Amino acid sequence: MAHLDPFFKQVDSLQDSFIDRLREAVAIPSISSEDDRREDVIKMGHWLAAQIRALGGTVEIRELGQQPGHEHLVLPPVLLGRYGDDPKKKNVLIYGHYDVQPARKTDGWNTEPFELHVDEKGRMFGRGSTDDKGPVLGWLNAIEAHQKAGIELPVNLIMCFEGMEENGSEGLDDTIRAEAKKFFKDADVVCISDNYWLGTEKPCLTYGVRGCNYYSLEVSGPGADLHSGVYGGMTHEPMTDLIHLMNSFVDSRGKILIKGIDDLVAPLSKEEDALYPPIAFTMNDLHEGLGSETSIYDNKEDSLKHKMRYPSLSLHGIEGAFATPGAKTVIPAKVTGKFSIRTVPNMEIDDVTALVEKHVNEEFAKLKSKNKMKFKVMHVGKWWVEDPNHPNYTGAAKAVERVFGVKPDMTREGGSIPVTLTFQSELKKSVLLLPMGSSTDGAHSINEKLDKRNYIEGTKLLGAYLHYVAEELKQ
Amino acid sequence: MAHLDPFFKQVDSLQDSFIDRLREAVAIPSISSEDDRREDVIKMGHWLAAQIRALGGTVEIRELGQQPGHEHLVLPPVLLGRYGDDPKKKNVLIYGHYDVQPARKTDGWNTEPFELHVDEKGRMFGRGSTDDKGPVLGWLNAIEAHQKAGIELPVNLIMCFEGMEENGSEGLDDTIRAEAKKFFKDADVVCISDNYWLGTEKPCLTYGVRGCNYYSLEVSGPGADLHSGVYGGMTHEPMTDLIHLMNSFVDSRGKILIKGIDDLVAPLSKEEDALYPPIAFTMNDLHEGLGSETSIYDNKEDSLKHKMRYPSLSLHGIEGAFATPGAKTVIPAKVTGKFSIRTVPNMEIDDVTALVEKHVNEEFAKLKSKNKMKFKVMHVGKWWVEDPNHPNYTGAAKAVERVFGVKPDMTREGGSIPVTLTFQSELKKSVLLLPMGSSTDGAHSINEKLDKRNYIEGTKLLGAYLHYVAEELKQ
Numbered sequence: 003m004a005h006l007d008p009f010f011k012q013v014d015s016l017q018d019s020f021i022d023r024l025r026e027a028v029a030i031p032s033i034s035s036e037d038d039r040r041e042d043v044i045k046m047g048h049w050l051a052a053q054i055r056a057l058g059g060t061v062e063i064r065e066l067g068q069q070p071g072h073e074h075l076v077l078p079p080v081l082l083g084r085y086g087d088d089p090k091k092k093n094v095l096i097y098g099h100y101d102v103q104p105a106r107k108t109d110g111w112n113t114e115p116f117e118l119h120v121d122e123k124g125r126m127f128g129r130g131s132t133d134d135k136g137p138v139l140g141w142l143n144a145i146e147a148h149q150k151a152g153i154e155l156p157v158n159l160i161m162c163f164e165g166m167e168e169n170g171s172e173g174l175d176d177t178i179r180a181e182a183k184k185f186f187k188d189a190d191v192v193c194i195s196d197n198y199w200l201g202t203e204k205p206c207l208t209y210g211v212r213g214c215n216y217y218s219l220e221v222s223g224p225g226a227d228l229h230s231g232v233y234g235g236m237t238h239e240p241m242t243d244l245i246h247l248m249n250s251f252v253d254s255r256g257k258i259l260i261k262g263i264d265d266l267v268a269p270l271s272k273e274e275d276a277l278y279p280p281i282a283f284t285m286n287d288l289h290e291g292l293g294s295e296t297s298i299y300d301n302k303e304d305s306l307k308h309k310m311r312y313p314s315l316s317l318h319g320i321e322g323a324f325a326t327p328g329a330k331t332v333i334p335a336k337v338t339g340k341f342s343i344r345t346v347p348n349m350e351i352d353d354v355t356a357l358v359e360k361h362v363n364e365e366f367a368k369l370k371s372k373n374k375m376k377f378k379v380m381h382v383g384k385w386w387v388e389d390p391n392h393p394n395y396t397g398a399a400k401a402v403e404r405v406f407g408v409k410p411d412m413t414r415e416g417g418s419i420p421v422t423l424t425f426q427s428e429l430k431k432s433v434l435l436l437p438m439g440s441s442t443d444g445a446h447s448i449n450e451k452l453d454k455r456n457y458i459e460g461t462k463l464l465g466a467y468l469h470y471v472a473e474e475l476k477q
Numbered sequence: 478m479a480h481l482d483p484f485f486k487q488v489d490s491l492q493d494s495f496i497d498r499l500r501e502a503v504a505i506p507s508i509s510s511e512d513d514r515r516e517d518v519i520k521m522g523h524w525l526a527a528q529i530r531a532l533g534g535t536v537e538i539r540e541l542g543q544q545p546g547h548e549h550l551v552l553p554p555v556l557l558g559r560y561g562d563d564p565k566k567k568n569v570l571i572y573g574h575y576d577v578q579p580a581r582k583t584d585g586w587n588t589e590p591f592e593l594h595v596d597e598k599g600r601m602f603g604r605g606s607t608d609d610k611g612p613v614l615g616w617l618n619a620i621e622a623h624q625k626a627g628i629e630l631p632v633n634l635i636m637c638f639e640g641m642e643e644n645g646s647e648g649l650d651d652t653i654r655a656e657a658k659k660f661f662k663d664a665d666v667v668c669i670s671d672n673y674w675l676g677t678e679k680p681c682l683t684y685g686v687r688g689c690n691y692y693s694l695e696v697s698g699p700g701a702d703l704h705s706g707v708y709g710g711m712t713h714e715p716m717t718d719l720i721h722l723m724n725s726f727v728d729s730r731g732k733i734l735i736k737g738i739d740d741l742v743a744p745l746s747k748e749e750d751a752l753y754p755p756i757a758f759t760m761n762d763l764h765e766g767l768g769s770e771t772s773i774y775d776n777k778e779d780s781l782k783h784k785m786r787y788p789s790l791s792l793h794g795i796e797g798a799f800a801t802p803g804a805k806t807v808i809p810a811k812v813t814g815k816f817s818i819r820t821v822p823n824m825e826i827d828d829v830t831a832l833v834e835k836h837v838n839e840e841f842a843k844l845k846s847k848n849k850m851k852f853k854v855m856h857v858g859k860w861w862v863e864d865p866n867h868p869n870y871t872g873a874a875k876a877v878e879r880v881f882g883v884k885p886d887m888t889r890e891g892g893s894i895p896v897t898l899t900f901q902s903e904l905k906k907s908v909l910l911l912p913m914g915s916s917t918d919g920a921h922s923i924n925e926k927l928d929k930r931n932y933i934e935g936t937k938l939l940g941a942y943l944h945y946v947a948e949e950l951k952q
Contacts (some may be wrong), residue, residue: 034795049540057871081601212706216804226766231687231892235731235789236780238771242727244793249724252717254844256710283479288711293700293810296847305711314710316808321801323926324815329691329855331892333791335768340799342806344709369729372771382805417706417806 003469005153006404010462013348017458020143021126023053024119024457027100027135028128034078034101036319043078043165044167047098050138050163051081057145059085061159062185066173078165080177084186085145086158092475094468095160095189095429097421098138098196099167102130103446110448125453132439132452137195137464138163140438140457144465157474160189167196172435175424182428190475191394192249192425192433195464200413204282205402205463207395208435210310210387210414211422213345214353216380218321219247219362222336223373230331239336241323247375248339250365252315255298256308258343260361261313263354268347274311277390278303281411287441310414314344340380344416351382386423386433387414392447394432397471405463406468436467478944480516480628485937487622492933495618496601498528499932500593502575502610503603509553509576509644520555521575521856525638526556532620534560534636536812537660543646555652557660560620561633562606567950569943570635570664570904572896573613574642574672577605578921582906585923599929607914607927608937612670612939614640615913615932619940631947635664636722642896650899657903665950667900667908669940674915675888679757680877680938682870683910685785685862685889686897688820690829691855693796694722694837695813698848705806713846715812716798722850723814725840727790730773731783735836738829742788742821748780752865753778756886766916785889789819815855819891826857855925861898861908862889869907872946879945880938911942 013020032046033039051061061084066077078101105115111127113119118128130401141159148155166172178186199206221240228237251270252258283302289295299305308314321338324330345354359377366375388395390412402410419435426433438460486706488495488889507521508514524538536559541552549838553576553622586602587595593603605611623630641647653661674681696715703712727733758777764770774780783789795812799805834852841850863870865887877885898909913935919925 039532048735102688121944197600214706214806216806218804223769223771224765228767229892230791230793230817231819231890233767233784234791234891235783236774237767237769238773239731239791241792241794242731243729245720245723246729248720251726254713254718254721256714256717292698292703292708292712294698294712295710298713298847299711306478308710309708312710314705315715316705316709316714316806317798318805318807319716319793319799319809321799323792323800325796325798327796329693329815330793331689331691331791332793334794335899340804342704342705342804370771371729372769373605403501415706416709417704425708 003404006466006469008449009153009465012151013143013458013462016147016150017145020139020461022118023139023143024125024126024131024136027139028118028130029116029327031116032101032165034166036104037075038185040075040078044076047079047165050100052140054083054161057085057142057149058213061085064177069172069184073184077173080174080373081161081163081207082181083161083163084159086108086155088158088372090439091156091158092190092472093158093160093469094186095162095186096141097162097192097194097425099134099164100138101165101168102133102135104169104193105129112449120454124452126454126457127449127451129450132443133445133450133451134167134196136452136457137438137460140195140461140464143461147461147465156469160186168438171233174421178424178428184430189431191433191471192429193436193467194422194433195436195438197274197415197419197435197437198443198445199437200281200283200411201287202440203444204408204411205406206411206437207390207398207412208415208437209390209395211419212416213351213383213385214342214418215345215351215382216342217358218378218380219244219339219376220336220374220376224333224335227335228333230333233333237333238334238373241334243369243371243375244320244337244339244367246369247319247362247365248341250361251317251341256314258313258315260357262357263313266353270311277412278306279381280409281306281413306367309416311346313346313349315341317341345385347385351384355379383418383420384423386426388432393430393474393477394434394471397474398434398436398467400470401463401466404466405459436464478879481628481941481944484622484628487502488933488937489619491618491622491625495614495932495936496595497616498614499606499611500603502614503593503605504591504593507576507605508579509638509641511579512550515553516548518576519551522554522556527577528617530618530622530638539652543773544647549857552648554651556636556638557656558636559634561630566631566633567665567947568633568635568663569946570637570661570667571616572637572667572669572900574609574639574641576643577608577610578643580604589922589946595766595929600926601638601929601932602926604922604925606925607918608920608925609642609671609928610739610933611932612913614934615670615939616824618936623940628721631944635661643930646778646896649896651897653903661764661904662905664906666800667904667906668911668942669908670911670913672890672894672910673914673918673920674912675756675758675886676762677915677917679780679883679886681886681888681912682865682873682883683888683890683912684865684870686860687891688826688860689817689860689893690826690857691817691818692833693853693855694719694814695851696809696848699808699810702810703808704908705808708808711809714808715848716809716851718841718844718848719795719812720847721844722837722840723792723816725836726792726816732791733788733790735830735832738788741824741828745786745848752779752887755884756781756888784820784891788821788824790816792816811859814921820860822860822862824860826859830854858893858895859898861901862906863909868949868952869909869946872949873909873911873942875945876938876941880934911939
């Protein structure tokens with residue numbers, strides 16, 4: 003692939019204008035979760051459409067109507083774009099989002115969040131720099147550098163850019179479903195650049211995310227909160243029962259105690275097992291992320307497996323009990339415990355729920371309490387996993403080696419990214435997460451940044467990926 | 478005691494003016510916990526002092542200075558009063574308070590809270606009617622009726638009326654301590670009318686209250702709250718550890734599981750055991766109070782013993798965890814559980830704390846967690862109990878029989894009333910709780926009321942008590 007070199011050179015020489023492009027994008031405060039920024043989100047969508055058109059692409063601005071439940075707000079459009087239309091070429095569907103998280107200087111930012119600030123270390127601070135304006139513009143940069151290098155794109159691009167990702171992706175799933183056999187029908191693979199490297203040095207390809215089953219458990223008894231002096235000792239207390247139930251789910255080392263859950267987990271194959279040792283991640287990285295040395299396992303491999311490929315259960319809190327500072331002598335009348343299970347292959351949502359419900363009912367029966375218990379599913383989201391040997395991945399891995407000189411880490415995310423699952427299930431095509439930013443970017447935090455190196459080499463990576471994946475798909 | 482009859486007759490014929498006296502008192506919104514009502518509390522103190530003086534008593538208005546921690550507020554005074562000064566007579570110290578709980582019509586009151594409203598059933602609604610303006614005025618009514626009946630009081634009265642009871646009794650303990658050997662030095666017995674009958678029909682004498690040891694248990698690990706998707710499975714979670722600890726304290730039937738606690742509890746004597754069956758209290762009363770049928774025991778005697786003479790342990794809540802509606806996928810970094818033990822004879826405060834601390838340390842060690850745990854005593858208050866055969870009680874019991882025609886229930890309160898303990902320990906005299914109101918009065922609730930019957934017959938009771946206790950003390 004010697005013809006990539008002129009492309010890489012163009013990226014290097016265009017880097018200042020690429021940074022200017024990012025600066026323009028960051029300057030539009032497209033915060034999707036704040037009502038009075040909604041016009042800026044829409045403005046950002048139109049700015050992005052104009053950028054694509056200026057590069058010779060076509061864009062359909064798909065309006066989604068009013069926001070359900072917030073009818074005074076118009077949803078920002080989904081951009082359905084194309085670049086290239088050659089029936090002999092493969093089609094790569096790329097997804098990204100042009101909205102951002104809220105940000106105010108007073109939150110603790112060192113610089114104005116909507117003015118891109120590049121420091122002497124090449125860190126480019128600004129809201130949306132890494133999540134997800136940098137990666138989205140990376141695709142446009144790659145097109146421009148191809149044009150200026152006089153190299154044809156080896157694939158057709160189908161684009162899907164939304165403006166509500168940071169606010170529940172309202173309207174997106176419906177659009178994907180509606181367009182699966184229309185606008186997206188020719189897609190051969192899907193590539194999403196909207197997550198992060200595990201560390202700061204080594205790129206990764208992400209081939210899975212865990213799912214999440216979120217439950218609540220309400221225990222009620224007395225008609226109203228009672229004084230613990232007056233009634234303590236005479237009545238079954240909802241808190242006592244709830245704490246007993248919540249205590250039965252998981253032990254201090256994270257082992258899930260609900261019978262049958264472990265049996266649902268896919269066994270670890272030798273092949274998968276071999277993916278963990280090379281991953282650039284240390285116990286120090288973990289302790290830095292935790293802000294403490296409270297890791298359960300003393301080695302990287304076990305830690306990563308328990309983030310990526312084993313389930314976990316967290317107890318989030320209790321609603322209805324005394325939760326503020328001070329000392330209140332109350333017997334709360336109705337308390338609701340919240341907990342969730344991060345799910346992995348092959349845990350089916352409903353199988354897990356059935357086991358949890360059975361467990362909860364059995365444990366509550368053991369208490370012989372006169373209180374009432376109500377188990378509820380609050381929300382569920384399935385895990386997603388891809389075959390890391392699919393051409394979509396082997397192509398991306400070769401592109402990483404070419405640009406960064408190392409084999410990428412093969413990772414899974416602990417937390418859910420629902421859009422991966424929608425694309426996978428509606429299009430039945432391989433979906434790849436190909437991150438541009440690093441673990442230190444602070445995506446939803448103050449002082450969000452994208453390193454210049456990640457932006458520029460990331461632009462090369464996205465371009466190179468298109469070439470390698472085209473090659474792999476041919477074979 | 479035939480000479481009581483003219484007194485009783487006077488009470489009956491003065492009842493309208495007694496109700497007017499209560500109406501005047503209720504009209505002063507003496508809310509001690511609201512800054513901008515502080516002047517009304519002070520006004521109420523002066524109104525009460527004027528009432529006592531009008532009856533021929535003397536009052537020293539003891540100023541307490543500024544409120545510690547709220548220096549912009551002046552504390553309402555403690556009234557140190559006297560009625561009668563005959564060295565041949567015994568001296569009865571009476572205590573009450575002239576401040577009230579907050580109340581606003583919009584809280585759900587059916588009538589204006591600071592306008593006494595008497596309905597067709599003789600229920601007198603108004604903030605402070607039962608807690609504690611009615612009982613305090615009961616003493617004044619009794620004096621007035623004696624005067625109008627031409628009967629001398631058989632004892633001297635020493636009065637202690639405070640204006641901060643609903644706001645921590647700020648300054649009261651210091652005053653009692655300072656005056657124990659001065660203003661209060663001649664007191665032979667103490668009588669407090671500031672609690673309630675167990676039901677609505679039968680008066681009671683209260684000879685004990687439980688104490689309260691209130692604890693917190695902080696478990697911390699990660700440097701900040703974590704995303705359960707990203708870190709769940711890799712780290713010890715403070716909530717998991719805290720729930721384990723909180724689960725180890727008490728079972729669903731209220732049995733305290735902390736080793737050694739039960740051994741501290743005074744054995745039940747035959748004599749004490751015999752006090753429970755006559756008490757006018759039914760399981761229906763309990764279920765009505767609970768607003769549910771979640772009682773642990775199926776009989777009145779066990780229920781009452783577990784409210785009055787056995788300890789209980791309540792889990793109040795958790796600070797720092799996710800406590801609001803919705804579903805947040807958080808691993809809380811630092812959580813603080815709150816729990817308390819209601820203590821009874823012979824549980825010494827420090828012995829209990831030592832056992833709890835030992836238990837907590839042992840249980841936490843079992844978890845082998847890398848999280849940190851901090852056990853803290855938030856506040857403690859000792860139980861109080863009197864000999865129910867003391868003349869103070871036998872006198873009061875005879876007064877109840879005379880006025881109501883029944884033997885009183887001998888009860889203990891589940892919740893603490895700290896002033897009883899202060900009087901007992903500083904004066905070394907028998908303290909009696911002689912309630913006027915009934916269980917349905919809703920002291921701290923909306924639509925607080927005092928039944929006319931309780932007010933008028935209660936006035937007779939307070940007067941009769943002085944005669945019978947004088948007799949008993951002679952023997």
